[in-house]
Amino acid sequence: MQETDAIINARREMEVCNACRYCEGFCAVFPAVELRREFSAGDLSYLANLCHGCRGCYYACQYSPPHEWGINVPAALAEVRAESYAEYAWPKPMAVVFERNGTVVSLMAAFGIALVLLLCSLGSSNFWVAHGNTPESFYKVIPLWAMQIVGTATFGFSLFALAMGARNFWRDAGPQEKIGPTAVAIALWDVLTLKNLGGGGNGCNDNSEAFSMRRRYLHHAMFYGFMLCFAATTTGFIYHSFLGWPAPYPFISAPVILGTVGGILMVIGTIGLMAMKFVDDPIPNVRRLLGGDVALLMLLAMIAVTGLVLLAVRATGAMGLAMAIHLGFILAFFLVLPYSKMVHGVYRSAALLRRAIERNMKPLGGE
Amino acid sequence: MPDRTKTYDVLVAGGGNAALCAAITARQAGASVLLVESAPRAFRGGNSRHTRNLRAMHDQPNAVLTDAYKEDEYWDDLLRVTGGQTDETLARMTIRASSGLFGWMKDAGVRFQPSLTGTLNLGRTNAFFLGGGKALVNAYYLTAEKLGVEIMYDTEVTDLNMEDGSVRSVDIRYKGFPETVHARCVVASSGGFQANLDWMRQYWGDAVDNFVIRGTPYNKGRVLKSLLDQGVASIGDPTQCHAVALDARAPKFDGGITTRLDSVPYSVVVNKHGDRFYDEGEDVWPKRYAIWGRLIAQQPDQIAYSICDSKAFPLFMPSVFPAYKANTVEELAVKMKLDPAKVRETVKGFNKAVKPGQVFDNLKLDGNATSGLTPEKTNWARAVDKAPFYGYPLRPGITFTYLGVRVNEKAQVIMDNGQTSGNLFASGEIMSGNILGKGYLAGFGMTIGTVFGRIAGQEAARRARN
Known part of the structure; x- marks a missing residue:
């Protein structure tokens, strides 16, 4: 990480936290702070990505604004986190995309739909035809090979870019002991339960001193909804490739049930999280990051909604249009994946793994 | 906005832990309650916002505390720190009541956490609040609001107008404008007067200009003064205050916990002339940090400098301000604006006097x-010789004052003539001198505030509703 204003401020705030330690019980950040007396830029990036933004520490802080020290850990770490996304982006020139992330993600979404719609309407004579639920009806609008090539290429590249980013993050935070199976298990548990979004068991502070599990549960709905949709796609792929059952599948079938439940959960989660952006306390937040957050939530919501619409109209003449829009959003998602808020999942998981590895180290100071 | 024309059952003066416990308890007992807090909302909670734990008796381990901490041990600890300046009846009552607080506190939204890093010695005796004292204060305000306690921020109680030992009306200043409000009973929970520098100056002279006030700037002692002027019996030595050694760079007010410095036992401590003045290793720091405030207050310009080397540096909790650091003792002295030759001589003399002894x-x-040496260092004496060298400036930090109002076991205020007030109760720092006449036990202020806050709230509500 570069030595920026955000890093310098985060260092000042972490030094206050290290001398106070009252928030130790809230999350993984503070025990990690206590292992250090000096904070390199890489350390601060690690702490920033460990922070889940629950704001428990902000409301509990005796030094939060208007105290002259103005300690605001969630905002200070969010600033560093945002800079870390650009810092670790691969390939390096793509870092600029994080500067106007909301705009870029939105434009990519529009571009994705436009491109798929254009190609479909020009290239397919079956675009407005009602196919009923006949096998392979989807592929009469877009050939299977086209879907597979474009999907594999874009998603594959994005996964590779994410992995390179994770590698950059891991190196920046300095040398580390070996990764053991226990550490992996602990980190996985923390990722899957969002334990650190729990404010020590009470939940987050959304817009007041009151605690709430809203953010955690909405994120769960979105995350597990997404995973169910992913499972639906994978099941469909297995059905088609190994069992010779081409799509579309009946309503009572694994891919459709997984996708429907997943889609509904995603809609609930994304819309709920977006709504929270309007009521959240703006002070423990970073205003300029809102655009990228909302754009990604909107993109995910649109993927889910258009997927459900496609299910509803798949036997009608609107199927071609619905599918083109749905796949347009998915194409956009694949393309922006390593250059959007989605990267937080990778760096957060890596930070949690790092925290799990150092879990037995002794805090400095005191007895 | 609360209706200031109506007569409330209970008015609580103050907005910290004791005030909130009184207000919530009175409201739970059915009373209408007005809580008057002089700080703005962002700084509400008095000194409680800087606290972190509460000392509680327990006969066996529970969800929050390890092992056991029984009444007699608790009492012995109190007797030791106060040197007998306590009231055994009130003290034992408080100690016993402290074992039954957790349920009520949890119901009021307070959460606990294991004892903090660097405070393992308190894990048996003290229950730590998750997120510290401000989180506790936040939880109590939420509960109070939910129950319908009416709250005025930015409002100082200036006078409790008493007649025949009872409060008839209460003068307040809401955002600077004077008003008078009425209540059947009043609970005074407005803390000490340590933030009132003019009052402090009466006892300490211009040395107060070099004091740091660790907590809230809103504890001006207006209510305390009003009561003592109207024949309420006082308790505690007015000239005494709890003073600890702090990093001298702390803000004048509200620096809280992070400005404390635990470096003294592992350092050589000199005054502004470069002379040592007290045994740095007399006892473990938790037992000595409070006398160092007074020691530094007695030095010229109320300042001292703690000097250690790189062997000692990792042994204590960091203060929030970076240490002065240099490769020689002289350089360090220059950085701290001390006479380098004198400091070198002091450190050299000290190093020479260190007896080769036991394992550190x-x-x-x-x-x-x-x-x-005069004075000797009696423990942890090691030559200060391994560069780099580290230094911290130290000043006296005032936690609270001991002067308060006399109360009985029902938290009723006692008058000079020995009678109990008809409708005035007190809880928290303003009456803690009844039990803690001298010294301090970590977390005991919060215990007194919670126990007496609840008693005062209960009794005031009962009196007002009869």
């Missing part, structure tokens, strides 16, 4: 001492 052990009184 920072966890106990290790007996490593100097020989032939």
